[in-house]
Amino acid sequence: QQQVKQSPQSLIVQKGGISIINCAYENTAFDYFPWYQQFPGKGPALLIAIRPDVSEKKEGRFTISFNKSAKQFSLHIMDSQPGDSATYFCAAPHDYKLSFGAGTTVTVRA
Amino acid sequence: NAGVTQTPKFQVLKTGQSMTLQCAQDMNHEYMSWYRQDPGMGLRLIHYSVGAGITDQGEVPNGYNVSRSTTEDFPLRLLSAAPSQTSVYFCASRKIRDFNEKLFFGSGTQLSVL
Numbered sequence: 001q002q003q004v005k006q007s008p009q010s011l012i013v014q015k016g017g018i019s020i021i022n023c024a025y026e027n028t029a030f031d032y033f034p035w036y037q038q039f040p041g042k043g044p045a046l047l048i049a050i051r052p053d054v055s056e057k058k059e060g061r062f063t064i065s066f067n068k069s070a071k072q073f074s075l076h077i078m079d080s081q082p083g084d085s086a087t088y089f090c091a092a093p094h095d096y097k098l099s100f101g102a103g104t105t106v107t108v109r110a
Numbered sequence: 111n112a113g114v115t116q117t118p119k120f121q122v123l124k125t126g127q128s129m130t131l132q133c134a135q136d137m138n139h140e141y142m143s144w145y146r147q148d149p150g151m152g153l154r155l156i157h158y159s160v161g162a163g164i165t166d167q168g169e170v171p172n173g174y175n176v177s178r179s180t181t182e183d184f185p186l187r188l189l190s191a192a193p194s195q196t197s198v199y200f201c202a203s204r205k206i207r208d209f210n211e212k213l214f215f216g217s218g219t220q221l222s223v224l
Contacts, residue, residue: 009150032210043114043200043215044153051210089152096141096160096206097168098213102152 004092006101014109019077021104023090026071035064035075036089036100044089048075080108112136116201116216123191123223131186131219133201139214140206142184146170146197147218153200159184160206191223 005024013019025033034049050057050064050073057064061084063076077084085108090101117132135142143158145168155168159178173195175187184203188195198220202213 006152034212036213041217043202043217044213045215046212049210049212093210097143097155097158099155099169100145100153102150 003094003099004090004101006090006104008104009102010105010107012107012109013077013080015080015082017080017108019075019080019084019106019108021075021088021090021106022072023074023092023101024070024072025092032093033064033066033073034091034098035062036091038087038089038103040086047088077106080106082108082110084108114201114203114214114216116199116219118219119217121219121221123188123221125192125223127191128187128189129191131188131199131201131221133184133186133216134182135184135201135203135214136182137203137214138181139203140181142178142201142203143168143213144174144176144184144186145200145202147200148197156186156199188221193223195221196223197221 003026031052035047036044037047038044048059048062052068061078066073087103087105089103091098114135140161144156145153154170157176159165198218201216204213
């Protein structure tokens with residue numbers, strides 16, 4: 001079974017708006033939580049990752065917020081652009097494996 | 111530096127046929143893995159390998175076999191294809207020592223089993 005619960009399944013946002021995707025994970029011995037971005041017809045690619053020694057990490061318009069006590073982390077896409085339209089996956093490590101969430105399809109309308 | 115190369119890109123099989131999905135990487139990565147992607151299910155791990163001669167099962171291994179004879183190659187075999195194996199398959203690799211480093215994905219194989 002999936003060790004990571006991701007929501008929502010899809011979202012639509014207007015250009016310039018904020019997209020928020022949430023993930024909850026089960027126990028893991030490893031502290032590394034990445035987000036992958038996938039465009040249609042392509043393989044996923046690492047977008048941004050966080051280690052829980054910090055509660056937030058920002059790279060450009062993408063920010064991860066992490067709540068270790070609640071075992072939750074989220075991705076915020078600020079000033080969303082049509083080029084951000086993609087499927088986003090959160091993930092959590094388990095042993096040598098990476099368990100992915102079910103994915104969120106983000107559509108940014110111009 | 112080609113990264114992770116998967117072949118074929120598309121494949122149609124009849125129920126009961128067998129085939130091998132190929133995966134090769136040129137980054138000298140010790141860790142290689144196969145995922146399948148289905149709508150609403152995300153990416154689910156089929157099998158993985160931490161080095162030549164070492165493989166292990168992931169979440170959904172039934173119906174699939176793997177072997178790892180070289181560092182570069184990690185083929186996925188479907189012994190007797192079933193319609194439930196219709197999916198998009200991704201191969202991914204990374205450095206084993208850096209388990210928390212990024213996975214490099216191939217471009218995928220879209221498989222339809224009729």
